[in-house]
Amino acid sequence: MLSDTTGPFAECHSTVNPEVYQKTCMFDTCNCEKSEDCMCAALSSYVRACAAKGVLLTGWRSKSLKYTYNVNSCQPTCRSLSEPDVTCSIKFVPVDGCTCINGTYMDDSGKCVPASSCPCYYKGTPLSSGEVVHDNGVLVSHFSWLFCLSVCVPPMVYVDCGNLDSSSREMFQDTFSLSSLQYKTHCVSGCVCPDDQVLDGKGSCIAPEDCPCIHNGNSYSPGESIRVGCNNCTCRNRKWQCSEEPCLETCSVYGDGHYTTFDGKRFDFEGDCEYVLNYCGQQAMNQGTFRVITENIPCGTTGTTCSKSIKVFLGNYELVLNDGHSDVIQRTPGGKIPFQIRSMGIYLVVDTTVGLILMWDKKTSIFIKLSPSFQGHVCGLCGNYDGNGNNDFTTRSQSVVGSVLEFANSWKVSSSCPNANRTQDPCTANPYRKAWAQKQCSIITSEVFAKCHSQVEPNEYYQACVDDACACDTGGDCECFCTAVAAYAQACNELDICISWRTPSICPLFCDYYNPQGECEWHYKPCGAPCMKTCNNPSGKCLHEMRGCYPQCPKNKPYFDEETMTCVSNCDVVYNTTDGTGWCIVATCGPNGTLQRFFHRCPMSTSTTSPFSTTPSTTTSTGTSFVTLKSVFSCLVKKIFYSTKWIAQILALR
Structure with missing residues (x-):
């Protein structure tokens, strides 16, 4: 039709x-x-x-004689017979719907009744037919429609608009809500707050400056802070006051080739090859160059593919993420490692010194975050990051095309790979899986994610989930389903909407696996845990929080050792300094006396011009602490010890 x-x-x-x-x-x-x-x-x-x-x-x-095609104001109500119903004077865009037929009025229960069956309203309270009340010696019955009855709870006071002059009526025209806005209506009889107070939405009166702020349907008291993106917002005088730090934008790839570019363009692409996911070949704000490659591997008999291997080229180093593990390859000698790898919940996070952050769920989901300094300086399947999603389909030859296949095939790493073609609909190819897929994926559109639906459109994620659940027909179907739901949960989490959706029967995470015998340190955190102090990040400062399994380290063991997955009292830090550009460098004494360096973003208050020590100490004229020199010496002693022990073992074998 x-x-x-x-x-x-x-x-x-x-x-x-x-x-x-x-x-x-x-x-x-x-x-x-x-x-x-x-x-x-x-x-x-x-x-x-x-x-x-x-x-x-x-x-x-x-269907009905009462149906109207162009309703543009509210219909007559019983209340409007007793007192002015100001909402009925408001015009709005015409809509279709059922209305009361001429000569009838809607009562408080929503039924259309003739005027003779309407109650009258005395100070806002309906009086049934024949009901009589006494008010200060005045008899009020069903036939007296000019008075209203209302019992006001202090400090609220009753206002009778019929007994006010025009100047007094103006005093009660301001109607306040929980938001920072005010709007004006005509005077309405009833209980109102005193002149210096406003309604708080819960039936009480408060001072205007004590009004809460609203975010995603939740109210926050004055002084409370929330995190929106990368900025902190504090509620003050009914308004959010937010920091204005430039936020990193995200490109995501998950499941059966579902992409969302930095500029929010969504598309699906399945190709059995290596593809350039993100590439910067120019000096963007002196940040440097990098390249991110994703390899698509078949994960179903219908020709569907999943991104399961990632390569990051940065400086002299190549980082390979595959099969749940990471490997670092130094391509040429020299140069410090320009990235730090650490585990955060279910994700492996790679923080680089150039403003690139990569998050990998060790399966099929990849999230790439870029600093604003790269805007307009990148290309690949993640788009050009210029704020305009309409030109994201830019090919390797810098042509803007409308075809997903033409765009994506142009970013093959090897020209010997065949061009990808459109694959068959997975649910059509595997019809026996469709009902199961729809039932499982309906969690995305259910009440579980209800508070996110208005912020992140769920239908596209639902359809992607159904496709993936139908496509994974060679095993791992539950993993495909869980990855698809987790992708929607992550999109909600990016907007600070936390959804606790995992249950013992739906994609559970067995955090108890990490608990030592007889202890209970590890717990599942659906919204991520406050940034922990770890041996790789002793400052405890993070740019993001990831959901997953986290330990609650006791006070006597405040640091989390990511190598041993245990809480420790100290991490044997050799030195802790900065590189002068906003990055902190932590060196620890690793296995066999090796010196391991880790990089992380320094806290805003940290000086970026001189080294600092984690332990108060006397410093030399060059700024190097005796504690640092002692730690370095200790590490060298360990290295000599292990080297000697190794040589002794060889001699013993001979």
């Missing part, structure tokens, strides 16, 4: 394109339990979009 050029919707086709509404209608009707209700809702959304453009559509419903 929506696309029929001679049907009831044809008049609006030139004004509002029905294509998107038709797809939504098909999807909702096929997936909704009450399919007819969902179909009608989808059609109604198109009618309303047309009405907003001035095109009023009629004749597409044939």
